[in-house]
Amino acid sequence: MIDVQLEVKENPNKKPKPDPENLQFGKMFTDHMFTMEYSRDKGWFQPQIVPYEPITLEPAAMIFHYGQSVFEGLKAYLTEDGDVQLFRPEENLKRLNRSNARLSIPPVSEELMLNYLKQLITVEKDWVPSAEGTSLYIRPFIIATEPSLSVAPSKSYKLMVILSPVGSYYPEGIHPVSIQVEDHFTRAVRGGTGTAKTGGNYSAGYNAQESAANQGHAQVMWLDGVEKKYIEEVGSMNVFFKINGQVVTPELNDSILEGVTRKSIIELLKEWKFDVVERKISMNELYQAYESGHLEEAFGAGTAAVVSPIGELSSGDQSMIINGRQTGELTKSLYSTITGIQTGKLPDPFGWTEKVE
Missing domain, CATH: 3.30.470.10 (Aminotransferase class 4, branched-chain amino acid transferase, N-terminal domain)
Structure with missing residues (x-):
């Protein structure tokens, strides 16, 4: 008690x-x-x-x-x-x-x-x-x-x-970042602790993060720990892709953290009548969407940044330049809407905010 x-x-x-x-x-x-x-x-x-x-x-x-x-x-x-x-x-x-x-x-x-x-x-x-x-x-x-x-x-x-x-995560404005796809180290596997916020999950990612930074990238993209095929998270954030008008995010699978910002973005997209889907998405599928010109936007989502636009994805000898390294309109709208609700500059029709009396 x-x-x-x-x-x-x-x-x-x-x-x-x-x-x-x-x-x-x-x-x-x-x-x-x-x-x-x-x-x-x-x-x-x-x-x-x-x-x-x-x-x-x-x-x-x-x-x-x-x-x-x-x-x-x-x-x-x-x-x-x-x-x-x-x-x-x-x-x-x-x-x-x-x-x-x-x-x-x-x-x-x-x-x-x-x-x-x-x-x-x-x-x-x-x-x-x-x-x-x-x-x-x-x-x-x-x-x-x-x-x-x-x-x-x-x-x-x-x-x-x-x-x-x-301070502001973007003191000079929101800018797309470069991401390296991690194909060696593993963040989490099903049955592990990936869906929990526990310290070891984060320190275990330092090797990959350091390697990415040394090659000029801001973050790493984690793949599943078994097949090294399916996209899971970006750094310590959930990740979204706008593909041919549809917004796709990896489904929760016992190794992906259930982010509060992720949940809010999904609810907001549904309110805006976007087609938003939670499912498996592989790097191969993403590359095909990029090659066909259907990969329109990509961004990470988390408490620190709210949304972090992705301008480039690097995997081996493949490099995907997304939306000309410019922040997409949907990414901008999500960022401005959520931060506006958080700070009281926009109305909160969802009841997401709670005043501290």
Whole structure:
């Protein structure tokens, strides 16, 4: 049973706020953080907002040895009216519990967690930046804390939420990027942890990312881990293709992350009466569409960038230049609509936003 009494410990040493025009992603953190503990006999307990500070763990804490952890990422936005609002936070908390289930971590109350998130953001409201394209990034995460070398689920956990003011993903405007198709390393396979947000999924991709960067590419495109044939994700984003008027995105298959932005784009496209399909799509099919002139647009989708247009796909000795390396009209429309809803500049007919009172 979760103790619903939230204790707030004020930080007496407030930091100066950063220049909102020069924010980097995840480099500066606010004055406070949220923490909560778990033990088998108490369940989740001791929710509190405390000064942002280092934490102490035993060297034998299981997080260090077996990587039992999950995390989430969402944002708070400052509207022109001075309100702070979240974008579909309930979807992130649902996914947090799906990740918990896959990593054998006890579930959290989504209703209580949303309440705690709002209270933390209320305490840190002055940290929500006001410059165009900026936001307050929210990182909830859970780590295994039991001091034990047993290869088994931990008996204790720590849940934390930290906040970081972040700048616009596109400070100089939205530009298509070059992507390298990864045909050696594997991000995930069915039955693995690809559908969960857990740390190892991301560090396992560093080799491929470094290789792509060394060849002048911004990201990698992951293929399925069995046949190395079907497209799955781009970097840490879901991916979409507009082919002859139809929008295609890889179907969820137990190795693809169920993105909140992905879900929102699909719902928005259906509202706009686009033909949008979730299915398998192979690199061979994509290349044929490119050769026939039917590959019109491609973009990644995720919390950080919302949409990231793809201007070039490189696979071996094949290179596909998409839409003349220009951002497509559909990509632009999706970006402006979702960011407009997030920041309150456009109406929200879907009920996606939630104000922080």
